[in-house]
Amino acid sequence: MLKREGDIRIPAGCAISGVIDRSGKRMSGKCMIDSISTMHDRSNGLGGGFAGYGIYPDFKDFYALHLFYDNTAAQHETEEFLKRHFEIAYCSAIQTRKVASIKDEPIIFRYFVSPLPRKLESSQLDEEEYVARCVFRVNVEITGAYVFSSGKNMGIFKAVGFPEDVGRFYKLEEYEGYAWTCHGRYPTNTPGWWGGAHPFGLLDYSVVHNGEISSYDANRRYIEMFGYKCTLKTDTEVITYIFDYLLRKRKLTLQEAAKVVAASFWATIETKSEEEREQEVLLRRMFPSLLITGPFSIILGFEGGLMALNDRLKLRSMVCGEKGDKAYIASEECAIRVIEPELDKIYSPAGGEAVVYTLKNGGRRE
């Protein structure tokens, strides 16, 4: 029997795409399905997924937990756990439609939750950390249950299949968000498990990634010191945790986090202004084990924006386009042109150059 993610490490090639309307206007998930389907050949039908931001305005103050269950026993156990730790404002199966190519679907459920105040207080954790730890506990301790989305007012939808089929399966045309990312997967092994698809998410961070990082185990073994559990053993998982650690826990800015993950070469740093040099040398000295090497192109989704980042040698293709308030990021230009043929600007960011698009009304500090 083939092993699933977590039992072994499965490197993968891929396609990624993302869009944001910086005015905050919401668009349906259909645009992403159209975009990713042009890069059909970059996936092999073994995984696809989407992340939408701003899609749950009615429950925006609740953490939206999306779960896969292998069986009802796992569901029952998980729900008992959730009840012990959260107030559940609403819960239901995630609506899907039959798509011929999507098979073996698990039980897929969604819960809008907020931590039980007494529990939260006695844990002496901040709210996000409390939620993150609960997510880890479900994923590590409950066999057959897997939380694959846990942010506020955002959601991840993923499955084994081609991404355009996954999008139709989840009826994404019915969701509206100000930002979307999506991913088509080309794993170099044949996993049979939905949890391994991208995007990978923790709280409101989501990552889609094309590449295969060579620093994986150095990054994993470092980040696991801080309570993260790399259960999937995928690049995307560890990359998400790195950003969560740097941004949420260490309060770095996006640009600073990018300089940790895709640090400028020492020789390049030498040529920079004194101020930049000091800051970049400092970041490399503070977080050397979070440098990521090997090819990657990623879109990091977060509350209020997207960040595109390539490895420092730019070993994977990635282009950015802009049209009015909308900004696009994709592995290939065709994936942008198909949904916006007339762009104001299109360019290929340099290796290690973080491109951050945020909502105009003030997303996060850049």
Add this chain to the structure above:
Amino acid sequence: MKRIYVNEQWCLGCHLCEYECAFANSGMTDMAKALKGKEIHPNIRVEDGTDGIHFAVNCRHCSDPICVRSCIAGALSRTEDGMVQIDKSKCVGCFTCVLVCPYGAIMPDADGHAAQKCELCTRNLCGEPNCVKHCPNRAIVYEDRG
């Protein structure tokens, strides 16, 4: 010009330079064949002093060489780039040069008919000073010190 310099601080008194010199000027390619059972007459000599001081002595290629001035036969001369050379076919074996050299760097050759001296291995198969090449402690160097 490049000259051979000796740094007594690093000279071990191993005398290898003498054998390497003799071999270089033997015209042979096999050292054992060239030197085995023979008395050697090298152009470089290691002076072994007391207190562990050793010093390899050979021609300094003086800028105003007293040996050239004193040669009655015109056998000794200074090349354009400053090397002091000897034309053995002209040497009459008076050994005035041997007497006047302040360093004792000229000596009678093996058969005692003519003088011999260091010509920086320019006239043998080595092409570069063999004593320098084989000094185990870089005590003998071949440098241009102006």
Add this chain to the structure above:
Amino acid sequence: MDMFIYPEYEVVRNPDLCIGCRVCERQCANEVHHYDFDLKKMVADSTKCVNCHRCVCLCPTHALKIVKSQDTYKTNANWENQTINEVYRQAATGGVLLSSMGNPKPFPIYWDKILLNASQVTNPPIDPLREPMETTVYLGRQKCEVVRDGSGKLKNTLAPQLKLNMPIMFSAMSYGSISYNAHEALARAATELGTYYNTGEGGLHKDFYQYGPNTIVQVASGRFGVFKDYLDTGAAIEIKMGQGAKPGIGGHLPGKKISADVSATRMIPQGVDAISPAPHHDIYSIEDLRQLIYSLKESTAYKKPVIVKVAAVHNVAAIASGIARSGADIIAIDGFRGGTGAAPTRIRDNVGIPIELALASVDSRLREEGIRDNVSIVVGGSIRSSADVVKAIALGADACYIATAAVLAMGCHLCRTCNVGKCNWGIATQVPELVKRLNPDVAAERLVNLVTAWNHEIQEIMGGMGINSIEALRGNRLMLRGVGLNETELKILGIRHAGESL
């Protein structure tokens, strides 16, 4: 009864090649060779030979070789010749057997049972000739607060760190155990390479203060040569708690090695044995170590990282965990194959554990406790090549210490008789005519060549893995696979067996 012990090695001279130049005679401090005027040939006394190969290397006609003697007692797998001879020696002298350099016994060498990964198809290898390949390492504590100034800029809250151009340093060898010229060569090479050498416990000769920015000054149990200027001069301070070759044992520098210069540098009387005690007598527990660390930091205004060096012993992971919480910036672990100028043979050959296992268990333990970034880890105790360095870093080391490889680069032939003090290569001796055999110009150049070559190889290997910075190799155990290792060994090393997938 004086038991004759047949020499272990014999000097063999090819009479057809020997030209009687007598260089062997002049170069042998053990007086093995001499020219017999009656026989008109060179003769050798193999009983005096230590097999240092000085004569072999200098013989211009290659007429000499040293071979293992074929004389043997009745073959016995349990009582081997050497075992028997050691009994005879001790029966004759009543003394403790002394040895030098690292453990020569056939224990497993885990480096040789670990294989490295390379990229194929899914992830491109990187060509170090065309792309940057970074081997710069900062050593020291990485854990710090993220603090910003008024303008939002990050403030430097890091503890002092050491910057190395490559993950290799020269480990501790004291002036006294090795010569002035050897020290000078190490200091100059470290400076040229942009790395560090280590004074060992012998203090720092005044002439070498100029190399202070590339010097790690050691504070050992004997406190030889330790005073304010010494501490201020070094780039970092190393507290030596133990040494891989002789865990639990102090040092003993015989009086004949305490020359006037050594005596001045160590601040001890000339010609009197220098004994460093087994423990630091002000450190009987971990909290005492903490006090010494902070005394040293206090006396150097918190400007220098403090290294704590321990021998790899059974409980090294727990010890390292204690050190990582004691204020130390760097932990140096010395494996049981580490070299020494002199150690009791039984200690050297039977105490301690392999550095590969010690490193893996320390790195894992510190990560489990979430304190790996409190400290850097430097490992030594038989790092023999660039491949060993790469494997050590992938297991979790920040950098490696080399000493045996360094003295080999300077000419040492591992005859393992440093303790006698008559090193024919001018390294482990204080005899002036022997010391001068090591021209520091030559030795420094050879050290620079060696480390430069290793660094090139490290870059090649990293490039093959698709890794372009040494940081991404550190602790990257997925890049390693074991061959012929059992489950326990694999578990301790934290690696999979060759053939097992990612």
